[in-house]
Amino acid sequence: MEKKKNEWFDWIKALLFAAVLALIVRMFFFAPIVVDGPSMLPTLENGDYMIANKLNYLIGEPNRFDIVVFHATADKDYIKRVIALEGEYVEMKGDKLYIDGKEVEEPYLNSIKSSFSSKQPYTFDFKLEDLPGGYSEIPKGYVFVLGDNRGNSTDSRMLGPIPIDQLVGVASFRYWPIDRFGIVN
Template identity: 65%
Template structure:
């Protein structure tokens, strides 16, 4: 009788240990291959994202799909940490900005996420300094295959493709689309936002 109780208790402990190991294993797999948290550092994506916003990065998005214009992505930067920026141009596209207007392959492209910033500009201010892809690191005519061109939404305070060049797609960690902290900023982020 006492031995049965002892075995039952031992089996209970083994069941708990198995359950915990399974939970940790699943959490590790989810974190490693599907989703990961990231904390926004700095003002480069303001006003879309704020410094210290905490987000979930969908690592699976580019395993099963391709990046799209205006996706907000996390990528391994040439420095020690990951960056978070917005995809502006895709492989095979020419990018330029003139008088605060984005041009892809010579055609004007609306950036609705910048409307509020553009409305608040004084006549003497510039949101994005003029540039063409040829003037930037790499001296490309078009974004090369397997790469994307990224910019921060806070164009005057962002280290992005204007300084670091185009980003290889294999450096993309995933798409950031959900802010979960702070509570008053919880929301999904759309492409045009």
Template identity: 60%
Template sequence: MEKRKKKKSEWFDWVKALLVAFGLAFIIRMFLFAPIVVDGPSMMPTLHDGDQMIVNKFTYLIDEPDRFDVIVFHASAQKDFIKRVIGLPGEHVEVIDNVLYIDGEKVEETFLEKKDGLYQTLTNDFSLENLPGEYEVIPEEHVLVLGDNRGNSTDSRMIGLISMDQIVGKTSLIYWPLDRMQTIGE
């Protein structure tokens, strides 16, 4: 009889441990970190199609996005996009002859691929006023995002500014494939 009780108690302990583990995994996945797979070439050369990354979901609960953060956001109810933050609230953004200007000041984009000193990824000229919404400055609680592959990216130039409510989180760690494992920054 004692043996049966001990076996039942052991089995119950295992079930409790598994429930706690699944509960913690659920909480971590829902509120802290989540995996995402890069879909398409819009962030080349920084990110490649099929790269698997970790999204930090809580960082923007305690901090605001910084220029050049790579973020994941809800582009629609069915689709999340990965893009780079270029413009922040209160700023005016424009690109003229492949040069980024924030509030009239030239800003270097070191992450864009250059060959022989020239950008291989051309950015068609645009100004904040030409984008959907026709803003003069980026409103509070919004950011302007662009893909690193400017010639092949659906970003703020087409879909408009991104509200903070749409942002899922920041991503900076590629964990798969192993030969591309790295952290990304500017």
């Protein structure tokens, strides 16, 4: 009888340890995210399930073209792509992205841009100083984000630069649907 009691106690300890470990991993290292809406098409689709790696921004800085999750409001997170970093100037002219006056390729948009005519740009022209905040460069501690679906995305063009401390993490792994399982670029 005593042996059975000890066995139950060992199981309870193991389950409790596993639950605490899962909670720590969930709170500090990874967060599940569900893509809500079409703003990241063609890269991500509505209903894609992803893992956001929180650790990246605890020990490092965002990189250009990271797909990030950030707190847009108190109860809503958005998923967008980092386009410009602090201290940089960003503008779009003739459907081309310019950072500090130099053209920057956006290879993740090649497939979708090819379906647009030269009369209708994929991304309408903008200059950083004409956007919310009227900045001449991305402020220290901020990033500039855009959705890949430029015609249907609430991003830095409307919200202004995003504070780095609002970034939840980088979303680079999709686990559902299974046919698109894997790392996202």
